Amino acid sequence: MVGTSLVADAGSGAGAERPTPTKAATLTVSAKEDIAEGVVSLTLTHPGGARLPDWTPGSHIDVVLPGGAVRQYSLCGDRWDAYAYRVAVLREPAGRGGSAHVHDRLRPGDRVGVGGPRNHFPLVPSEKYLFIAGGIGITPLLPMMHQAELLGADWQLLYGGRTRSSMAFREELTAAYGERVHVVPQDELGLLDLAAWLGTPRPDTKVYCCGPAPLLAAVEAACVSWPPYALRVERFSAGAQTAPVRNTPFEVELRRTGHTVTVTPDISVLEAVRRAGADVLSSCEQGTCGTCLTTVLEGQPDHRDSVLADHERAANDCMFLCVSRSCGDRLVLDI
Amino acid sequence: MTEALERAVVPPVSDADPFAHEVLVEPEPLHQALREAGPVVYLSRYDVHALARYEQVHAALVDWQHFESGSGVGLANFRHEEPWRTPSLLLEADPPRHDAPRRVLREVLAPPALRRLRETWHTVAEELVDQVLAGGTEFDGFAALAEAFPLRAFPDAVGLGPDGREHLLPYGNMAFNAFGPRNDLVAADAHRVAELSVWVNAQCEREALSEDGFGRQIWDAADRGDLTHEQAPLVVRSLLTAGVDTTVHGLAACLYAFATHPEEWRRLRERPELARAAFEEAVRWQSPVQTFFRTATTDVAIAGTVIPADTKILMFLGAANRDPARWHDPDRFDLTRDPSGHVGFGMGLHQCIGQHVARLEAEALLTALARRVERMELTGTPHRHPNNTLRSWASLPLRVQPAA
Ligand code: FES
Numbered sequence: 001m002v003g004t005s006l007v008a009d010a011g012s013g014a015g016a017e018r019p020t021p022t023k024a025a026t027l028t029v030s031a032k033e034d035i036a037e038g039v040v041s042l043t044l045t046h047p048g049g050a051r052l053p054d055w056t057p058g059s060h061i062d063v064v065l066p067g068g069a070v071r072q073y074s075l076c077g078d079r080w081d082a083y084a085y086r087v088a089v090l091r092e093p094a095g096r097g098g099s100a101h102v103h104d105r106l107r108p109g110d111r112v113g114v115g116g117p118r119n120h121f122p123l124v125p126s127e128k129y130l131f132i133a134g135g136i137g138i139t140p141l142l143p144m145m146h147q148a149e150l151l152g153a154d155w156q157l158l159y160g161g162r163t164r165s166s167m168a169f170r171e172e173l174t175a176a177y178g179e180r181v182h183v184v185p186q187d188e189l190g191l192l193d194l195a196a197w198l199g200t201p202r203p204d205t206k207v208y209c210c211g212p213a214p215l216l217a218a219v220e221a222a223c224v225s226w227p228p229y230a231l232r233v234e235r236f237s238a239g240a241q242t243a244p245v246r247n248t249p250f251e252v253e254l255r256r257t258g259h260t261v262t263v264t265p266d267i268s269v270l271e272a273v274r275r276a277g278a279d280v281l282s283s284c285e286q287g288t289c290g291t292c293l294t295t296v297l298e299g300q301p302d303h304r305d306s307v308l309a310d311h312e313r314a315a316n317d318c319m320f321l322c323v324s325r326s327c328g329d330r331l332v333l334d335i
Numbered sequence: 336m337t338e339a340l341e342r343a344v345v346p347p348v349s350d351a352d353p354f355a356h357e358v359l360v361e362p363e364p365l366h367q368a369l370r371e372a373g374p375v376v377y378l379s380r381y382d383v384h385a386l387a388r389y390e391q392v393h394a395a396l397v398d399w400q401h402f403e404s405g406s407g408v409g410l411a412n413f414r415h416e417e418p419w420r421t422p423s424l425l426l427e428a429d430p431p432r433h434d435a436p437r438r439v440l441r442e443v444l445a446p447p448a449l450r451r452l453r454e455t456w457h458t459v460a461e462e463l464v465d466q467v468l469a470g471g472t473e474f475d476g477f478a479a480l481a482e483a484f485p486l487r488a489f490p491d492a493v494g495l496g497p498d499g500r501e502h503l504l505p506y507g508n509m510a511f512n513a514f515g516p517r518n519d520l521v522a523a524d525a526h527r528v529a530e531l532s533v534w535v536n537a538q539c540e541r542e543a544l545s546e547d548g549f550g551r552q553i554w555d556a557a558d559r560g561d562l563t564h565e566q567a568p569l570v571v572r573s574l575l576t577a578g579v580d581t582t583v584h585g586l587a588a589c590l591y592a593f594a595t596h597p598e599e600w601r602r603l604r605e606r607p608e609l610a611r612a613a614f615e616e617a618v619r620w621q622s623p624v625q626t627f628f629r630t631a632t633t634d635v636a637i638a639g640t641v642i643p644a645d646t647k648i649l650m651f652l653g654a655a656n657r658d659p660a661r662w663h664d665p666d667r668f669d670l671t672r673d674p675s676g677h678v679g680f681g682m683g684l685h686q687c688i689g690q691h692v693a694r695l696e697a698e699a700l701l702t703a704l705a706r707r708v709e710r711m712e713l714t715g716t717p718h719r720h721p722n723n724t725l726r727s728w729a730s731l732p733l734r735v736q737p738a739a
Contacts, residue, residue, distance in 0.1 A: 051397065054684055056434050079430065080400050124561050125435050147431040206560065229560040256608070274673075279612055282675040289686055291675070293446045312447045 025304070025323065027052075027085070029110045035088060036168040039136060040103055043077070044085040044114065051082040053286045053306070057143035058121035058234070061085060062304070064113030065106075071098040074140035074210075074234070075117060076169075085114070088168050090136035115304040115323070116287075121234040123147055126206040129155040130197065132219055134211020135162070138169055140234055141210060145177065160184045160192040160215070198222035201230070210234040246302070250326040254278055254335050255297055263325070270321040278335045280321055287323035294321050299331035344639035347372040350379045353626065353649070354515045359721040362625060363666070366654035374638035381410060381516060383628070383647040384640070389662075389678070391637055392655035395629060395648060397683035402629035402648060404685055405429040409514030409628055409724075412647060419513055420532060424566055425573045426685065436570050437688065439556040443549050446691045456488050456695060460703035463487060468707060468737055473714060476594070476733035481587035484700045485579055489692070493574055494548020499534050506531045507580030508722060514627070515723025535575055539568035549574060574689070580725060581623045582693045586700060587728040588621035589614055592668040594711045594733055599670045604738075607705045609670055614697035619677035620668045622653035625726050627681070652678050653726065710736040 031043040044061075046052060056079070060072045077086030092099045106112070123129075123144045131141045138159060148155040157180060161167035164185040173181045184192050198207070198219065207230055209219045216233050223231040252269060253260045254276060263272040270292055273280055283291040287305035301319035312318070321333075349372065351365055352358065358365050369376050369387035376385045386392045395402045405428050407413040413422060422428065424436040442448065467479045482504070490500050509524040509531060524531075537543060544550035550571045557567040592613075593600040603609050628649050631642045642648060656677045657665040663672070680687035687693075711733050720729040 054399075056430070056438070082398070082400060119438075122434070122438055122561075123431075125563050125566065126560070150431055279609065279673065281612060281615055281673075283677075283680070284682070284686070290446050290691060293691075307441070307445060308447065309442065309445075312445075315447075318447060 025114050026111050027114045029106055029108050029112060030084070032106065032108050036170070037163070037166040038091040039088055039166070039168045040091075041076075041086060041088045041168075042102070042106070044087070044112070045083055047111065049083070052085055053117060053288055054082070055079055055085075055117040056119050057123050057147050058140050059117040059119040060121075060140070061087065061117045062115035063087070063102075064115070065098055065101050069096070069098050069101075070115075071102075074121075076139040076142045078146075079143060085117075088136060088139050116306060118306045120310075121208075121210070121232065123208070124206060124232070125151075126204070127153055128202070128205040129153055130205055130207045131155060131157045132192070132194075132197075132207065132209040132211070132215070133157065133159045134192075134209075134215035135160070135166070136168065137209075137211030137215070137234070138167070138173075139210075141208060142169060142173075144208060145173075145180075149177075155180060157181045158184065158192055158197055160186060160211070163187050194218055194222040198226070201226040203227055203230075205230065207231045208233075246325070246327065250328065251330045252326070253298075253330065253332045255332055256335055268322055269319075269325060269331075273321060273333070273335060280335060282322050285322040287320050290320065292321045293318055295334035297332040297334050300327040301325070301331065302327045343636070343641040344375075346375040346377045346384065346640045348377045348379050349385075352380050353378070353385075353651075354518055354520075354723050356721045359625075359723070359726075360719040362653055362726070363657070366651060366657065369651065370654055370658055375640040375642070378649065381647075381649075383410070383649045384637075384642045385649040385651065386637070387651040387654035387658075389655040389658035389660060392650045392652060392678055393682055395637070395650055396678060396681055396685070399429060399684045401632050401635045403429045403632050404629060405432070406630035406645075407628065410516050410647060410649075412630060412645070414630070414645060419528070420510075421569060423573050423576070424569045425688065426577070430684070433684070435562055436566060436573075437684075439553060439561050440570055440573065440688050443552045443556075444689055444692055449691055449695055452492055453695060453699075456699040457702065459488050460484060460699035461706075464700075464703040464707050468735070472737065473732070473734045476590045476711075476731040477587050477717075477728045478730070480700065480704075481590055481728065481731065482583050484586065485582045485696055488696055488699070489578055489582070492548055492692075493571070493578070494545035494550040495538055495575075496543055496545075499538075502531055502534045503575065503579045504583065506535050507576055508720075508725075508727070510576045511580060511624075511722050511724040513723075518723070520721060520723055535572060536568065538575065539571040541567070544571070577687070578689050578692065580727065581687075581689075582696055584623040584725055584727045585614065585618055585621075585693060586697060587731055588617040588623065588726070589697060589701060590711070590731055590733065591717060591728075592617050592620065594713045594731070596668050597710060597712070599668060600705075600711065602670050603701065604705050604709075607702050610698045610701040610705070611694055612674065613670055613701060614694060615674040615677065616668060616670060616672065618679035619656045619662075619674040620666075621726055622656050622677075622679045623726055624679065624681075624687075624724060625653040626651055626724055652681070707738055708735045709738045 027044040028047045030045040033041045035041045055075050060074045062070050062072055064070050073087035089102045091103045129148050133141050247265050249262050249264045251260055259276045261272045261276040263269050281291050283289045290307045296317055296319050300316050302325040303313045304323040305320040374388055374391050378385050512520045541554045553570050554567050556562050557564050628647050631644050631646055633644050635642050659665050680690045714734045715732040717731045718729040720727045
């Protein structure tokens with residue numbers, strides 16, 4: 001699931017270098033590593049060495065590639081390291097070019113625009129967990145397993161992939177967690193035996209699954225007789241995050257004062273409206289606290305915050321000025 | 336460690352007592368002295384390191400990895416001392432235990448979720464202001480407005496039953512005192528701890544909460560498995576502990592500010608949309624929550640001083656909010672300034688989760704007052720109520736001139 005293209009490459013200028021959306025959210029690729037067949041990991045850090053916004057297991061970030069394409073990748077590093085994000089990217093030959101770009105073109109030292117982190121796949125408290133990963137779907141589950149260990153929960157991982165060599169983090173997981181980890185390469189052992197693992201509902205267990213759509217469907221089918229909410233899947237639905245990120249200036253009209261300002265790619269909407277003399281409060285300036293929430297009267301915001309739920313994003317009636325931007329040429333705000 | 340210690344800066348030492356009554360009532364002189372003494376000051380009386388400058392307080396607040404909350408955000412170190420009550424799942428917990436309760440409460444109290452309350456609270460505020468003004472133009476602003484408004488609005492929003500609400504403020508007062516040393520303020524409440532705790536805990540149960548409030552939404556989250564059923568009442572308790580006194584004293588700070596700064600009141604009357612900014616500036620200027628502690632998870636260096644692992648750090652939020660290195664003319668209550676970035680609600684992972692609720696309450700009350708009141712002034716000396724953590728009030732004698 002991670003690395004799946006969710007958003008079509010925006011506009012016709014794919015491949016051309018364009019400025020990234022905001023300065024604040026531009027990170028440096030500080031390391032790139034081959035970690036399995038067809039999988040690279042990227043380490044992203046702040047160009048000025050600053051702390052990055054906090055995240056929780058299951059969170060993803062949006063990565064804006066040159067040309068404006070946006071891809072979502074789950075964070076799979078260590079949240080105790082506040083200075084680096086780590087993601088793993090699968091090359092998808094059938095994809096729209098995002099993963100190929102990461103594999104073939106992105107180099108250490110390059111800058112990328114980053115949105116989020118946001119979490120639609122949070123780890124809820126439980127005594128027992130069954131984690132089921134298909135291929136690169138292992139990434140959001142990695143920090144969850146670490147967390148389950150810290151909490152003293154009982155857990156197991158069922159990890160399927162095409163071949164042993166294509167399964168990222170396989171060796172580390174086995175070394176760290178031993179018998180909790182069940183590695184099932186398809187060419188050796190066939191498909192995951194979901195009937196055996198999920199056939200009998202266990203009310204004390206939460207099932208977390210991330211992987212390709214057919215795996216999610218099979219796990220959902222196998223869990224129908226489980227208690228409601230026992231199964232949690234990562235679902236990057238096309239509807240959730242289709243906002244194209246524009247890298248061109250847009251206009252913001254401040255309805256109450258009557259001013260109109262242009263927001264250029266190098267400044268936030270917050271900065272732009274402040275320059276126009278509007279009093280807007282902010283606090284974290286990272287899209288995590290909600291202080292700068294502003295009512296949107298017209299236009300469609302490109303939400304980059306970590307606070308709003310999907311239905312709140314879809315309503316298009318409010319936005320966080322410190323990080324969010326515009327999908328269209330114009331926004332009208334109630335300030 | 337040894338190397339770090341060898342090069343370590345020895346911090347200035349102070350034997351001041353930040354929890355002495357006269358300091359709690361008027362903290363600015365100590366704050367100034369601590370800020371000027373250095374980025375880190377060792378408080379010998381309590382064997383803690385203190386931070387009073389904005390830069391260091393902000394840095395410590397966001398760095399949950401090195402400055403943990405799970406050992407208690409008061410003076411007591413839960414690694415060695417028994418807490419007086421089950422620790423809060425939010426305030427007194429670190430990741431990963433902090434994650435699920437925080438997430439659930441954040442969703443319940445997120446700004447979009449509060450929109451449905453907005454109209455109700457504006458109406459409640461208007462009714463209250465009308466009622467107070469109908470009773471005369473001289474009154475105790477603290478009791479009549481700052482206390483009265485949140486007590487009308489907030490418990491209903493949580494879904495509390497009608498009985499026993501008078502326990503809310505004493506409970507909060509006690510809980511916030513308990514973050515300090517075991518001084519006379521703590522002793523004064525000792526005889527009530529059991530009674531108040533029993534009442535508050537009983538309100539956190541599902542059956543005690545109405546169908547449509549924040550409290551029930553927390554239990555619903557537990558039914559969905561987003562929390563455990565053991566966690567749900569403790570998360571409700573966080574709302575009740577942290578959601579009342581802080582707002583009451585924040586509102587009192589607003590009234591005090593406007594009664595002593597008539598030109599700022601005129602500004603607000605002209606532009607009532609400044610109500611939120613006014614509350615924010617009042618929170619910066621009078622910081623209802625003055626202090627919180629953290630515990631160093633490892634030996635951690637701040638501006639060259641090494642703070643040993645497992646020791647307490649006292650952060651002066653109120654002092655940081657008046658640091659002249661961060662704010663121009665910081666002792667001035669000034670509606671034209673941008674108070675963004677103040678640490679009155681904390682910062683980072685533990686930043687006040689109820690801040691949007693407090694802002695909405697303040698907006699409702701200040702807007703209603705701005706419409707009906709031309710001028711307000713003090714008619715006597717306002718009285719503070721010493722509390723180990725809160726900058727709190729006992730009375731605020733006001734005279735108002737109703738708008739024509
Ligand atoms: S300032 Fe915190 S979300 Fe914008």
